[in-house]
Amino acid sequence: MTIAARRGSLRGSLVLLTTTVAAVAVVLTGLFAWRVIRTNAEVQERDQLSRQAEVMARTPPLASWMLDRQQRIAGPDEIRLALVRPSAEVVGPAAAVVDDAQRRALLAGHEVSATARLDGRTVLVEGTPTSTGGGLVLTQPMNAVDQATDRMRGSLVLPLVLGLVGAALAGALLARRLTRPLVSAARTAHRLSEGERGLTVPAEGPTEVAELAGALNTLDAALAHSEGRQRDFLLSVSHEIRTPLTAARGYAEALADEVITGDEVPEAGRILRTEIERLERFVGDLLALARLETDDFRLDTGETDLDALLAEAADAWAARCARHEVDFRLERPGVPLTITTDGFRVRQLIDGLAENALRVTPAGKPLVLALRTEGPGAVLEVRDGGPGLTDDDIAVAFERGALTDRYRGVRAVGSGLGLAIAHRLTARLGGTITADGRAPEGGACFTVCLPPHPDAGPPTAPYTPRTSR
Incomplete structure (x- = not known):
């Protein structure tokens, strides 16, 4: 039953x-x-x-x-x-x-x-x-x-019985009128759960039932849009994985068939290692995003000096920027700025945003890591001198693979997961992340507001990045 x-x-x-x-x-x-x-x-x-x-x-x-x-x-x-x-x-x-x-x-x-x-x-x-x-x-x-x-009372029985029967019939008609759109909505919901899309529930009946029908129609459209994005993302993932796999397989077969010999072997090995590392990074991004979306994601919080942490990150990124001839800049208080957070995850967040910025910053343009206080919390900024973001880009910046699909073949793109990971990681740390289309350096600016404690929520007055439009 x-x-x-x-x-x-x-x-x-x-x-x-x-x-x-x-x-x-x-x-x-x-x-x-x-x-x-x-x-x-x-x-x-x-x-x-x-x-x-x-x-x-x-x-x-x-x-x-x-x-x-x-x-x-x-x-x-x-x-x-x-x-x-x-x-x-x-x-x-x-x-x-x-x-x-x-x-x-x-x-x-x-x-x-x-x-x-x-x-x-x-x-x-x-x-x-x-x-x-x-x-x-x-x-x-x-x-x-x-x-x-007795005569009057006898004549009263029939009208009372007729009234009771009439009320039952009216109740049945009312129930039918109310439940017909509900039954239709329930059937549509079951069909949606089974994977059907493009369904429409007539908005009929009382206001509340009509609102339910409208909500199901909106849900149908949202599911269709979401599944479309997922399909596009999976196609993008397949493409990103297939490229290094194809290259690695080709060189592996060439080595196995002794097509590549002699002095060419070390170069083939380096290419194999590069493609495998690329594949490893992509798979690592997928795992990181999946881990961030689970309920048991762990944070190891403690007193963290963000000024010292940013200085440590700057040492690594200054060297990488130098190799790409990018002008690296650091803006920090120079005094301890301590909050309760997970320092390892904050460093992961900085590295992810810096990686994304370096990819699109041309030689000779700046890449800036900045830190400042904001009320009881702190604000981190990663700014670049790249092509920036449009308003349409900002609207989908933190969706998986959205910018990658949009700019593949136009500018350097990554796996499409970096900004999605940054958004989810910031939320896990209790903060907020926003994107601005054009930083003072001419490119994009990503601003992370961190609270004094992960449970405290974001600062009450988030920092609004400066723009030069």
Whole structure:
């Protein structure tokens, strides 16, 4: 049994909910109506009895005749009559229910409405003054009210049942309207999880459901874009790996077949070593990026003097820049600048950015490593005199292989992973990295803001690199 089956469908839950709400409303309405019907039935019977009393009171001969008839034929379920004479004498079969207060009220010209006991039964009492100065009183057994109540209550059952059935049908229609786009969205989500792309969910139904459909459509487009980038990246990776492998294989076969002999062997060996080192660096970049994206990436933090660390890195990069005839420059405080971080990873970050900068910096142009304080943290800069970056370049600078794909064959490019590694590594150190299209030296500027501690987050006011546009 699936989780959905155990929990029940949304459609069934909505039908059950609406039916339950309708049932509660019907029960409450029924209970209220049950009590009101009794009151209304009594009011109607009293009103009818009162009108009869008024008709008889306006025709005294009729009242006297009815009195004679009531005396002779009144039965246990009949309306009974009593006359209050102007002399205050009360006569008639219902005389026993007329008390002194009612008699005085009738003689004073007031109507009487009450309930009394007559022959052991509860009866309705309605009295009205007569034109001769007395009064006329009619009584009716309460069972007439009971009978009227039963009739009204019987007619109430069918509307309540119809209301309950109608609510259930309305709930089913509502559930269908709500769940149809949800079911469509769920099916689309399953198809997306199975690898289908280019799917569209109609934005219908309530606002929230339409927003869900829009989110799935956006997700579909994002997945298609991401997978397209991944395919392009894998093609780039395949190309980058195939090139050194092809060269290494060719020289290896040539050595094995003794095509290369004598004085050519050392040169072939050097080429083999260069291609293998190139392949090793590329594979190392892939592993580094994969390691940075895992949850168990380890940082060995401690008190680190960034000024000393940058000076150490400068010694290595000054020599490399000299070999490429690049003008290396160093800007540092010259005093200890200590924060809590992983010095090894910071050096890895500096080396990666410097490697990227050196690759695009032509001979005679500068490459700058800079360090400065920024609030409680520190700011590292790597600037170069290369071709710089456009706004479109900056938007994708830290995506894997984006700039490599864009500039392959136009300028010197690497594996396409260096800036992605720098971005992820900076985030692991709790900092931020930004790219600027043109540094004061004419090329690109990459700025790393490091907090005083990895858990402290980036500085509150990140340094904005200077530009010369």
